[in-house]
Amino acid sequence: MNMSSNQKYLNLLRDLVALPSVSATHRCLPEAAQLLVTTFRELGAQVTYDDTYFAPFVLAQFRSSVPDAQTLVIYNHYDVQPVEPISLWQTDPWALSEHDGKLYGRGTDDDKGNITARLTAIEDYLTEHEGHLPVNITFIIEGSEESSSQHLDEYLSKYQDQLFADLVIWESGGKNVHDVVEIFGGNKxxxxxxxxxxxxxxxxxxxxxxxxxxxxxxxxxxxxxxxxxxxxxxxxxxxxxxAIPNQREKELVRNLPTTRNTLIQQHGLTSPLLSDKTGDDLKETLYFxxxxxxxxxxxxxxxxxxxxxxxxxxxxxxxxxxxxxxxxxxxxxxxxxxxxxxxxxxxxxxxxxxxPGYRSDMSDPEILRVIDITEKYYHQHPVIMPTSPGTGPMYYIHEALNAPIASLGVGYAHTLDHAPNENIRLTDYNQHIAVIKELIRSYEK
Amino acid sequence: MNMSSNQKYLNLLRDLVALPSVSATHRCLPEAAQLLVTTFRELGAQVTYDDTYFAPFVLAQFRSSVPDAQTLVIYNHYDVQPVEPISLWQTDPWALSEHDGKLYGRGTDDDKGNITARLTAIEDYLTEHEGHLPVNITFIIEGSEESSSQHLDEYLSKYQDQLFADLVIWESGGKNVHDVVEIFGGNKxxxxxxxxxxxxxxxxxxxxxxxxxxxxxxxxxxxxxxxxxxxxxxxxxxxxxxAIPNQREKELVRNLPTTRNTLIQQHGLTSPLLSDKTGDDLKETLYFxxxxxxxxxxxxxxxxxxxxxxxxxxxxxxxxxxxxxxxxxxxxxxxxxxxxxxxxxxxxxxxxxxxPGYRSDMSDPEILRVIDITEKYYHQHPVIMPTSPGTGPMYYIHEALNAPIASLGVGYAHTLDHAPNENIRLTDYNQHIAVIKELIRSYEK
Incomplete structure (x- = not known):
């Protein structure tokens, strides 16, 4: 890992966290977007800034010098959730701070830390390869993901001609309670x-x-x-x-570690589960x-x-x-x-x-590429989920790009997204940088 | 009407209204009770003050000089509802004020104005009859009627030996939207x-x-x-x-002016009445x-x-x-x-x-006495209701005294009890004084 690029983008993360870019209250959205525009331009991307919507969109395209190169799209957002109740924060949510190997601050995981980790990986790769990429990389960055991605579908239609992809890396992802990497390819x-x-x-x-x-x-x-x-x-x-899940999707969900007892214990449930579901039935209901x-x-x-x-x-x-x-x-x-x-x-x-909801085909070669890289890097089988039980704008991204989507990211089980004391572990952050570099390298011919 | 006694007890009403004796917040309850104790003693009553409960009870007994005189019990309370939202009051709720023949202030109708009107009637009668009453008059005055009459049942048991009655006059009453006097003898x-x-x-x-x-x-x-x-x-x-209503009760309720349309218009109902009841069915449901x-x-x-x-x-x-x-x-x-x-x-x-709920026998001679006096004084048939659709502690009073209960009072359709701008009309106030005097006179032999 290149220490200077690592520090450079941690400084950017510090500057991004310092901007309270809360889409719910429409604060500091152009400021955060402009900071990204400057950064992407300095790194050599062709940037299109569009502020005709609720929050500005940043489209940043790194071109590969390889003819007929494939295209990797990275979807991110610079807006964050409100920080209330502020009294429950142990640090200033708008000041990035480090304690015990963790970085605290609003947006460290959701989603600013993912942006800076990915930028670090690209700068490192470019430095090591004399400015050449084996794959086109396009960042689509929006500013109202926490407000249901207003106008994202309209925006994607407008730029339809410039947008194509073989694979989409989702805004965030990470490790589960057992510290095993989870990769999901859909959301409700x-x-x-x-x-x-x-x-x-x-x-x-x-x-x-x-x-x-x-x-x-x-x-x-x-x-x-x-x-x-x-x-x-x-x-x-x-x-x-x-949509009836296919055999592969059912198998993946059956392999998930979720059980009746983990749900009950994790959430302190005092009421029986609905229809008192167990095992596969429970998991299929949760995901499908x-x-x-x-x-x-x-x-x-x-x-x-x-x-x-x-x-x-x-x-x-x-x-x-x-x-x-x-x-x-x-x-x-x-x-x-x-x-x-x-x-x-x-x-x-x-x-x-x-x-609408969306599920990627988890047998797609591009999804298998992500799984393979993850497996080799972490020396463990990632947990593959055809869908998160949560919601997000994957449908719109897939409609526009017609490419499968996989989640990867800097998070872990206690990142506390949307809650007080949002944080990431530096180890996970650095691992995500390395995985993104491996992903870029995988497109070398 | 004796102008000096009238003014004297309007001054008392002013002093009572000035005391924010809110039982919900336990304010100024002993102060209001003590003011009544002094007043009743000055008028010659034997007073028992009991402050061993949530709010002090005042028992004030005027003895008739007639052997075997009957006994009239008057039930009142000196506590009031909170005044919030204060911003909706057009006058200071704790300062009795007169405008256009109306007295404004918290408790003018519920229930302080009824107390002072009744005291005026008794003083007038005593003055006109050299200090003699043809009937024993006992006031039972509590201070937590607006907080569901806490301990009233215990209190009544404690003083059981001193308490007897042929008729109970309820704390309040008055005229309906058609300005016709309503007399009810029960509550739910x-x-x-x-x-x-x-x-x-x-x-x-x-x-x-x-x-x-x-x-x-x-x-x-x-x-x-x-x-x-x-x-x-x-x-x-x-x-x-x-309890199945008897024939007399059913007849009384059928005679009430309540109709489907008055309910809908008065309350701006936008949903159909329950089971879309009409006529007698509607009224019997409401009351029984x-x-x-x-x-x-x-x-x-x-x-x-x-x-x-x-x-x-x-x-x-x-x-x-x-x-x-x-x-x-x-x-x-x-x-x-x-x-x-x-x-x-x-x-x-x-x-x-x-x-529990209670309904008086509206054919009882003592109830008929009240109806007769009202009819003669107002030159109109009062509306007789075997029960109010509302709630109150009549059950406890009846259990202790085993006498029928009738409501009379200073109120009218827009007294705004419990609401901002509570008020009474001076005409109604003075009429109630006269009716109570007539009631006392009716016991002359």
Whole structure:
């Protein structure tokens, strides 16, 4: 490892962390994007800066001198989650600090540390190879990943002619609780929506409850119809488009270390698992089935003591996690229709966000390349996941590039993404630099 | 009307309103009670002050010089509701002020104005009759009526030997939206309880929703089982002890002016009435049937934007309004058992308050006395209600005194009890003084 490039990009990480580029509050987004533009240009990339959207996009292209070179796309984002509750941070979240071999600060793992590690790998490779790359490398860097990647699909359409790829390396990745590298090739989609009901112009005295309907009851009863007594989602058509996992995907998921007991212990679950699933059934549900979740519900009075009120308004925020083939808008329409069918035409459903899901073909030669490099570098079999149970904009990236996607990154099991005290281990950071260099080297002919 | 006594007790009302005797926050309760003790003693009552409970009780007894005189008990309270939100008051809630023939201030109607009007009537009568009363008059005044009359039942047991009555005049009453006097002789009971569920040690990432149960779903599903699809309470045994109204009670309720349309218009209802009841059915349900209401429900995240959280805790506050014969604890036990039966043994039910309901016999000669006096004084038929749809401690008072109860008072349709800008009209106040004097006079032999 080249110590000077390593330090140079750790300094960049320090400068990036110092910029509170929170997309939720639209802070410092152009500042962070411009810092990247300067850095990429200095390293010889052709950079296209586009600030016509919610947050500027940075497209940075390193050309290989090899004719017919393949193209590696690296997807990253420079925006971060808010830092609240600030009181739970043990260091200043906007000041990169090192303790016990770890780097602390907002964005160290998600996602600024991944950007600087990858830049280090490229500079090292260029230095060692007189400025030549065996593969084209294109960075697509956005600034609203933490706000559901607003306009990413529009942006990708706009630059369609310049965008092509054989492989996409995802924004982040890392090691699991057993310190084994995980590589995932997909994520779920999502549709989030508000569910509201209003039954009177103001909250009423609850003595009327015998004859006057209540928003709290309407909402509670409506939501309860979404599941049957066996815990299946009862919305007609909800499961119709679910992509059936292929044999390879099923095998990969069966090999995952997730068990009933690890879930229960890790999260302190005091309620039985849904349908008390075990083994393969549990894992297939977690990775291959859609979900329907209440993010929040609120109505009436929940302060101290008793308030004899009959609530006139009730609200809930819900989300459905979608698997490939499911369309966010179609799913939402099915839910609306279900409320109608069940006699809840007073329930108002409003979409807030939507993203389809995507799974890479984990047998694709380019995915196998990533697995092979990882295996050789770490001297262990990585855990291969056809999909994360979480959500991200992989679908849009795949639609634009038509290439498989693999996650790699600087993270570990306790990076605390989105939470106070986000951190990475320097060892993981340096290993990721080395793996990206190996990946570039793998394209040498 | 004696102008000097009228002004004297309006001054007392001013002094009482100036004391923020809020039982919810336990403020100024002894101060208000002591002010009453002094006043009653000056007027010649034998006063027993008992401060061994949450709030002091004032027992003030005026003895008739007539042998075998009957006894009239007047129940009042000196505590008031909090004044929040203070910004919505157009005057200082703790300063009695007069505008356009109305007196504004917290407690003017509920219940301090009723106390001073009744004192005015007694002083006037005593002055006009050389200090003689034709009836014993006992005031039972408590200081936690707005906090579910804590210890009232214990207090009444303690003074059982001194307490007897032929008729009880309730703390408050007044005129309806048509400016017609309403007299009610009962109120519903209530049992309030918290319903809580916890499914994990902390909120979880919602990507787990396919396999991990959520407190929000558990609570929603559990609450939904409390009603059937026709809007009847589905808790086994809930209706078993409901007191069947007699013919007189049914007739009285059928005569009430409440209609489907007045309810809808008055409260701006945008949802159909429950089971879309009309006419007698609507009124009988409102007055003679128990209710089950969600006062509030809360779980997860309801802030701005989207938070992909799977809630680990969910809470609701519920209340059941009870009709006579129903026992608060038995009802709560039925609800707990229902959750068990329906598979929700993880739902924790905690009682907060409980009070049985009570209805007077509206054919009792003492009730007819009140109706007769009211009719003659106001030259109109009062509206007679066997029960208010609301709740109060009538049951305890009746258990201790075994006498019928009738409501009379200084209120009107827009007194705004419990709300900002509580007020009474001076005309109603003076009429109540006159009616109480007529009531005393009716016991002359």
């Amino acid at each position: 989609g999502i549709v989030t929506f508000n569910v509201d009901v209003k039954t009177a112009k103001t909250d009423l005295h609850s003595s009327l409850a015998g004859v006057v309907d209540s928003a709290a009851w309407r909402l509670t009863q409506a939501l309860a119809t979404l599941f049957d007594r066996e815990g299946h989602i009862a919305v007609p058509g909800f499961y119709d488009d679910v 089935q859609p979900t329907l979740n209440i993010e929040g519900i609120q109505s009436g009075y929940l302060g101290d003591g008793v308030k004899t009120v009959l609530p006139a308004v009730a609200s809930a925020k819900l989300e459905a996690r979608l698997v490939p083939n499911m369309d966010p808008d179609k799913t939402l329409q099915q839910i609306k229709q279900h409320f109608q069918n069940e006699g809840f035409s007073d329930i108002v459903v409003t979409k807030t966000l939507g993203q | 009971g209530i049992v309030t309880f918290n319903v809580d569920v916890k499914t994990a040690k902390t909120d979880l990432h919602s990507s787990l929703a396919g396999v991990v149960d959520s407190a929000a779903w558990r609570l929603t599903q559990a609450l939904a089982t409390l009603f059937d699809r026709e809007g009847h309470i589905a808790v086994p045994g809930f209706y078993d002890d409901v 049937q128990p209710t089950l209401n969600i006062e509030g429900i809360q779980s997860g995240y309801l802030g701005d934007g989207v938070k992909t959280v799977l809630p680990a805790v969910a809470s609701a506050k519920l209340e059941a309004r009870l009709v006579p014969n129903m026992d608060p604890d038995k009802t709560l036990q039925q609800i707990k058992q229902h959750f068990q039966n329906e598979g929700f043994s993880d739902i924790v039910v905690t009682k907060t308050l409980g009070q």
